[in-house]
Structure formats: C-alpha cells, structure tokens
Amino acid sequence: xxxxxxxxxxxxxxxxxxxxxxxxxxxxxxxxxxxxxxxxxxxxxxxxxxxxxxxxxxxxxxxxxxxxxxxxxxxxxxxxxxxxxxxxxxxxxxxxxxxxxxxxxxxxxxxxxxxxxxxxxxxxxxxxxxxxxxxxxxxxxxxx
Numbered sequence: 032x033x034x035x036x037x038x039x040x041x042x043x044x045x046x047x048x049x050x051x052x053x054x055x056x057x058x059x060x061x062x063x064x065x066x067x068x069x070x071x072x073x074x075x076x077x078x079x080x081x082x083x084x085x086x087x088x089x090x091x092x093x094x095x096x097x098x099x100x101x102x103x104x105x106x107x108x109x110x111x112x113x114x115x116x117x118x119x120x121x122x123x124x125x126x127x128x129x130x131x132x133x134x135x136x137x138x139x140x141x142x143x144x145x146x147x148x149x150x151x152x153x154x155x156x157x158x159x160x161x162x163x164x165x166x167x168x169x170x171x172x173x174x175x
Contacts, residue, residue, distance in 0.1 A: 074109040075101070077116050 065072050078101040104112070165172065 069103075069106065071106065071109045071113060073113045073117075074104075077113065 065075055079099075082095075082099055160166070
C-alpha cells in the first residue's frame, strides 16, 4: 500500500486510504504526503506513531516533524517491519476484544451467583454502599 497520504495528530497517526477510509482512533489535524517512492506509507505511519512529541501545549507540531528522523531502509526491510508491527497490532486488537468479552463474562457470572442487584432478593439483607465504605475519602484518610 502506498497511497501517498497519511495524517498525524500530536503523536496519534492515521492513514487516509485511496477510498477515503481513515484508519485511526483520533481526529486528524495535520496531513502529510509521502514524497518518496523508497519509503512505504505504513513504515512512515509506524515511525510517526511511536514518535514522542514534547508537550508544549496547543500548537502545530510541524517544527517537531522537521527535526524527526527515521532509518532509511530498503523497501524489503520496511515491509518486514510493517508486517511485524501489523501482526502485533492485530494481536493487541484481539486481546482488547478478549478483555471486553471477559468483562462481560464476569458480569454474567456475578449475576448468576448473586442475582441482579436491581431486584430485591428476599433471603438476603441489603446494605447501602455508604454503610460499607467511605466514599471519596481525603488522601490523608486513605493513608490511615
């Protein structure tokens, strides 16, 4: 894939594909155009994604980009790096989905074991949470 367009926002990067699809999780603020045939868009994407930008408040980050440099590797090496990072991103995505499913499972198991807390269970006494714990204690009270 070398569509000559990708975008970047203060450390978050997104690809803008030929069909107009934006692959990102944040709003785009700045767009960059790859002007070299010997660099893959996705290689540049990953390089920018992991580029740490100093927190200098709200301003345009072009000045940081001008100083940013990456390794100039052969296309084959860039492809290897992109494949590895794509695989890692896919694993991260699957792990996040698994965590969501496990969270749902724990909620279901809780309800199965203790019942729905929104309905009164005649055999069990109910206590208000404020009777059981201090809500929003001060830092000093937490240390005690």
